[in-house]
Amino acid sequence: GENVEQHPSTLSVQEGDSAVIKCTYSDSASNYFPWYKQELGKRPQLIIDIRSNVGEKKDQRIAVTLNKTAKHFSLHITETQPEDSAVYFCAPEDRNSGYALNFGKGTSLLVTP
Amino acid sequence: NAGVTQTPKFQVLKTGQSMTLQCAQDMNHNSMYWYRQDPGMGLRLIYYSASEGTTDKGEVPNGYNVSRLNKREFSLRLESAAPSQTSVYFCASSEHGGSYSPLHFGNGTRLTVT
Numbered sequence: 001g002e003n004v005e006q007h008p009s010t011l012s013v014q015e016g017d018s019a020v021i022k023c024t025y026s027d028s029a030s031n032y033f034p035w036y037k038q039e040l041g042k043r044p045q046l047i048i049d050i051r052s053n054v055g056e057k058k059d060q061r062i063a064v065t066l067n068k069t070a071k072h073f074s075l076h077i078t079e080t081q082p083e084d085s086a087v088y089f090c091a092p093e094d095r096n097s098g099y100a101l102n103f104g105k106g107t108s109l110l111v112t113p
Numbered sequence: 114n115a116g117v118t119q120t121p122k123f124q125v126l127k128t129g130q131s132m133t134l135q136c137a138q139d140m141n142h143n144s145m146y147w148y149r150q151d152p153g154m155g156l157r158l159i160y161y162s163a164s165e166g167t168t169d170k171g172e173v174p175n176g177y178n179v180s181r182l183n184k185r186e187f188s189l190r191l192e193s194a195a196p197s198q199t200s201v202y203f204c205a206s207s208e209h210g211g212s213y214s215p216l217h218f219g220n221g222t223r224l225t226v227t
Contacts, residue, residue, distance in 0.1 A: 031213070032212050032213045043218040043219065043220050044156065044203070044218050046215045046216070049215060089155060089156070091156075091216075093214075095212075097161060097169070097172075098144065098161045098162075099144070099207075099212055099214060100146055100171065103156040103157070105153060105154060105155040106155050
């Protein structure tokens with residue numbers, strides 16, 4: 001979507017390594033910052049989200065960190081596994097569109113055994 | 114619960130034909146959305162319905178119309194299909210349409226316009 005940038009666009013790591021994807025956004029009014037995972041041919045599914053009053057949230061091997069001042073948030077995956085291979089999207093809320101989510105262009109993550 | 118159900122799963126149209134994509138959710142969600150997904154473009158919002166009885170344009174509404182038939186159903190209509198509308202279409206719903214409201218997606222409709 002508009003004014004949401006994700007980096008890198010592709011990422012290749014070896015199994016067991018860590019992966020980090022960064023998302024920058026422009027709407028300072030956004031208060032909700034989710035990450036979605038989409039496997040090939042499937043629908044996007046929520047994997048983790050964070051609210052603006054929290055700096056970091058962790059769920060097993062996945063974590064999200066938020067820097068609201070700098071308007072960016074990041075997805076961290078530790079101990080990567082081949083089943084983590086997918087496209088990941090950041091999707092900060094868009095308060096100008098009924099709180100719809102404004103998706104980045106995606107990061108294609110490949111985890112090689 | 115089936116969640117969000119979209120029909121059809123696949124469709125091929127000729128330029129100028131019309132069709133309606135159907136979407137229904139059984140989670141009693143207030144808000145519903147239509148996105149399209151093109152390679153390298155992420156998901157782009159076409160239209161949304163924040164609550165029953167309301168609809169609004171998103172980022173890429175041209176060539177589409179929507180109807181929020183009731184709380185459960187939100188349809189997307191292509192009146193005169195064009196090759197540029199070849200895409201995968203996803204319907205989604207959220208509980209209350211306010212902040213902190215994750216989207217739940219259907220399985221998508223793959224549309225080809227020749």
